[in-house]
Amino acid sequence: MAKINELEAEYNRTQKNKATMKHLCLLKAKIAKLRREVLDGGKSGGGGGAGEGFDVNKSGDTRVGLVGFPSVGKSTLLTKLTGTFSEAASYEFTTLTAIPGTLTYRGAKIQVLDLPGIIEGAKDGKGRGRQVMGTARTCNVILMVLDAMKPATHKKLIEHELEGFGIRLNKKPPNMVLRKKEKGGLNFQAMVEQSELDYDTVFQILKEYKIHNADVTLREDVSVDALIDVIEGNRVYIPCLYVLNKIDQLTIEELTIIDQLPHNVLISAHHGWNLDELLEKVWEYCNMIRIYTKPKGRLPDYDAPVILHSENPSIEDFCNRLHKSILKELKYANVWGLSVKHQPQKVGKEHLLMDEDIVQLVKRI
Numbered sequence: 001m002a003k004i005n006e007l008e009a010e011y012n013r014t015q016k017n018k019a020t021m022k023h024l025c026l027l028k029a030k031i032a033k034l035r036r037e038v039l040d041g042g043k044s045g046g047g048g049g050a051g052e053g054f055d056v057n058k059s060g061d062t063r064v065g066l067v068g069f070p071s072v073g074k075s076t077l078l079t080k081l082t083g084t085f086s087e088a089a090s091y092e093f094t095t096l097t098a099i100p101g102t103l104t105y106r107g108a109k110i111q112v113l114d115l116p117g118i119i120e121g122a123k124d125g126k127g128r129g130r131q132v133m134g135t136a137r138t139c140n141v142i143l144m145v146l147d148a149m150k151p152a153t154h155k156k157l158i159e160h161e162l163e164g165f166g167i168r169l170n171k172k173p174p175n176m177v178l179r180k181k182e183k184g185g186l187n188f189q190a191m192v193e194q195s196e197l198d199y200d201t202v203f204q205i206l207k208e209y210k211i212h213n214a215d216v217t218l219r220e221d222v223s224v225d226a227l228i229d230v231i232e233g234n235r236v237y238i239p240c241l242y243v244l245n246k247i248d249q250l251t252i253e254e255l256t257i258i259d260q261l262p263h264n265v266l267i268s269a270h271h272g273w274n275l276d277e278l279l280e281k282v283w284e285y286c287n288m289i290r291i292y293t294k295p296k297g298r299l300p301d302y303d304a305p306v307i308l309h310s311e312n313p314s315i316e317d318f319c320n321r322l323h324k325s326i327l328k329e330l331k332y333a334n335v336w337g338l339s340v341k342h343q344p345q346k347v348g349k350e351h352l353l354m355d356e357d358i359v360q361l362v363k364r365i
């Protein structure tokens with residue numbers, strides 16, 4: 001830790017300009033590496049150790065985690081959303097473990113996890129921070145609950161904690177390829193102009209990780225941090241909503257300002273205000289689509305949609321969601337809905353489905 005602090009101090013006092021860029025990049029790589037070592041030493045991977053969370057069974061179609069400082073209203077929100085009681089009180093650290101609740105929205109079963117409050121330094125082992133963040137890593141969407149009365153800097157602080165645990169919020173994995181090899185040195189290719197990385201910098205950073213032979217292809221402007229993420233691996237990319245709670249204490253003027261920020265949803269958990277919009281947004285951020293099944297000669301089962309997560313799920317994904325062996329037996333599928341021109345249309349396993357399509361699987365005999 002002392003070494004990390006020293007390097008961070010050096011990073012902060014170094015002037016940021018073209019001449020110092022390389023040095024700064026290297027410092028970043030060194031810090032990232034040390035951080036992981038410290039966390040690994042403290043048992044299991046920090047740049048994101050999975051398997052370190054609370055012991056709660058995953059249930060339902062998707063999992064949503066409530067993360068935030070103490071007393072921002074996470075438990076109040078869980079109780080309001082799911083009807084599952086989680087104790088709420090005006091003192092900090094009321095909640096000491098993960099409390100799961102479930103709700104049904106548009107036919108999907110959503111598991112909501114109330115989590116203990118986290119504090120600065122959580123990622124380095126303060127409080128139950130590591131367990132909270134280990135659990136946050138398993139969520140499909142994170143709701144960062146913030147007290148709308150508290151400084152806006154709190155958002156950054158929590159983000160920083162999650163970042164330090166390998167969680168990337170509202171980001172996509174960098175569009176680049178890193179392929180390690182046995183020999184041949186570094187083969188560096190940038191498809192678009194780079195503002196931070198060049199051959200030398202990449203070479204130095206890889207060397208820090210003892211990678212001497214690799215193909216590196218950058219398909220977008222990749223930052224040093226993003227490159228380090230790819231080298232370290234084990235990062236998770238999770239959509240996040242900033243849930244500003246306790247808006248009953250704000251003025252209309254204050255509300256109008258914070259309402260405009262991206263990913264923000266304004267609520268009052270206590271009064272149950274604006275929970276409809278919150279659920280609508282959660283639905284959007286979960287990126288789920290509903291597929292109805294239609295047994296031959298019967299109406300579709302509209303009450304129990306099959307929920308799929310990926311953006312453009314195929315018939316193959318649909319089959320695999322039902323059962324591993326189904327795909328092997330599949331002859332073709334009949335599909336009704338937005339993804340097809342004819343109603344129904346005969347399609348193969350590569351066909352991409354859309355929300356609320358109806359699918360009838362026809363098996364080989």
Ligand SMILES: Nc1nc2c(ncn2[C@@H]2O[C@H](COP(=O)(O)OP(=O)(O)OP(=O)(O)O)[C@@H](O)[C@H]2O)c(=O)[nH]1
Pocket residue numbers: 068069070071072073074075076077087088089090091092093094095096115116117118245246247248249267268269270271
């Ligand atoms: N004014 C106001 N107070 C609220 C609202 N929601 C929750 N509170 C209050 O905020 C306090 C903390 O609520 P909790 O639900 O215990 O907060 P928590 O985030 O679960 O806290 P920890 O479990 O300690 O981390 C309680 O006194 C709640 O009544 C709200 O919408 N408006």
Ligand SMILES: [K+]
Pocket residue numbers: 070071072088089090091092093094095
């Ligand atoms: K509390």
Ligand SMILES: [Mg+2]
Pocket residue numbers: 074075076087088094095114115116117
């Ligand atoms: Mg609580």
